[in-house]
Amino acid sequence: MLAGWLAAGVGIQSDGDHRLLPLSDLAPADADAGFEGHAIVRRPSLERGPQHWRDRLDPSLMETLDPFLPTAHEVQGDVLLVKLEPEVEAHEKAIAQAMLAQFLHVRVVCVDGGVTGPYRIRDLRVLAARGADASTETTVREHGLDYSLDPATAYFSARLSREREGAMTLIKAHQAHLGRRLVAHDPYAGVGPNLGLPLQNGAIEVAVVGDLNGQAIPYLRNNLSRIISKSAHPEARLVVREGDGREWQHDPDVNRQADVLFVNLPHEGLNHLTDLIPLLADDALVLGWALVDRHQEGAVAARVHAVFDAAGWQANVDVQATKGFSTTRTMVRLVVRATTGS
Ligand SMILES: C[S@@+](CC[C@H](N)C(=O)[O-])C[C@H]1O[C@@H](n2cnc3c(N)ncnc32)[C@H](O)[C@@H]1O
Incomplete structure (x- = not known):
């Protein structure tokens, strides 16, 4: 809706599952003129209630x-x-x-x-x-996709919502680079928001997702299955695993397969990297988030580089602060392009 179309000082009303946004005189009276399929209905306006x-x-x-x-x-x-x-x-x-x-x-x-x-x-x-x-238990809508969840039993936060949009852009570029749909691993998937957009977009052939928290698993499975079924590639395969992400390396079914690997464990994910590298395919994109002391981007990049180096991989590492977390700590985004060089 364009600026100025919303009537100032008039309350939003509920109508069953719908919310009714009050329109100003500037808004067109014709529902076809820019309301993206939403209908125009007539209701008496609500008295303006308390503002807070x-x-x-x-x-x-x-x-x-x-x-x-x-x-x-x-x-x-x-x-x-x-x-x-x-x-x-x-x-x-x-x-x-x-x-x-x-x-x-x-x-x-x-x-x-x-x-x-x-x-x-x-x-x-x-x-x-x-x-x-x-x-x-509730349903959260993010980037037009629904995720069922219960914040009392499984992690979800909208804080990384923007980051997930950015990840989508990087994944599309990686898909274009490899010239095919991708295998994506998300061992710390929670209820699934990292892979929602890429699955819906049809960028993924196989998604292997998991979490240590058994109560997150049914939400994870249902959310991503539903997204796949309505996606640009409904044949995409979903594999759901419960357990410690560091254990995946011992399973030949998932070893050396990941074109894309998410490492979304901000407090300790950097310590898991050595155990996750065996999951990577030869030319892989690693997307991670870590909570570190402010202004430590360079040190984090050097540390990540050293981990890949020790495992015999060539890695291009980019670490950028995304937003402050406290006065001393900040969230950083980690983008690693890793190749075996073989
Ligand atoms: C910060 S949350 C991220 C969840 C999800 N990716 C999101 O953005 O909403 C980290 C998740 O990792 C899970 N987790 C913690 N330690 C783990 C481990 N060792 N292996 C697998 N999952 C783990 C937690 O249960 C939690 O759901």
């Missing part, structure tokens, strides 16, 4: 709690995750109700105790739900 969920709290509460109220939250599908300071815990239900009233597309509000353990899953507690369904 905080405005729905009791004013006396607001006065005492203001410095401690959350200033950010995350939404996955229709599940809202919010971190709460201890000072506001006694009023967590009122906060959750205010959020439910404000965000009409949210079904469940949970307090987020942070990411824990090797599976990087959230410590969640449901505070309030709209209706009877208080499950944290």
Whole structure:
């Protein structure tokens, strides 16, 4: 929708599974004129409600709690995750109700105790739900693709959403370079978002995906099978493995096959590289993300280079900071083009 077509100061309405966006006088009255297949319907406009969920709290509460109220939250599908300071815990239900009233597309509000353990899953507690369904299972839409998941049992984050778009561009270039569809391995796949776009695009012939977390596996399998079935190459083969990615090297079925390898284990993936190199085909693209100290891109590149060198591979290594994580740490994107030189 073009700038200026959205009516200012008028609420978005819900209508079953649809959301109704209010149009201004500048928007064309004809649905064929740029609404990408969306229909135009007529409804009385909503009175403008409070602009922020905080405005729905009791004013006396607001006065005492203001410095401690959350200033950010995350939404996955229709599940809202919010971190709460201890000072506001006694009023967590009122906060959750205010959020439910404000965000009409949210079904469940949970307090987020942070990411824990090797599976990087959230410590969640449901505070309030709209209706009877208080499950944290939900569906997230990213780049037009649906991923079912439960943030309480399997990792997902939209933080790398842009990165996954960038990965798609690199994969297409690698496909053009090899002149065929690719074999792609994603041993730390979570619920599958790295390979969604490449599969949908038809760039992949075989996707071998896995995770150590057994609870991620059904989501991973279902999400990617569904994407393949509606993709540009529905014959693509999906192999799903549960377990430690470092063990894949011992399986001749997956050894030396990967034209593309994802290493998406930001806290310790760099330590896994030696165990993952045996998975690579002769002319391979490795895409990884790592959490490192700020301004260490050069040192990380040298380290990765040394790992490939020790394994007898020639590697072109590019390491770029993507975004800050804290004042001292940053996420880096790793792009390695590796050849055996044979
Ligand atoms: C940062 S998440 C990335 C998930 C997914 N690629 C994404 O972007 O949403 C890392 C994933 O690796 C899994 N994991 C952790 N250690 C592992 C290991 N040794 N082998 C395989 N998977 C592992 C975790 O359960 C988690 O799902």
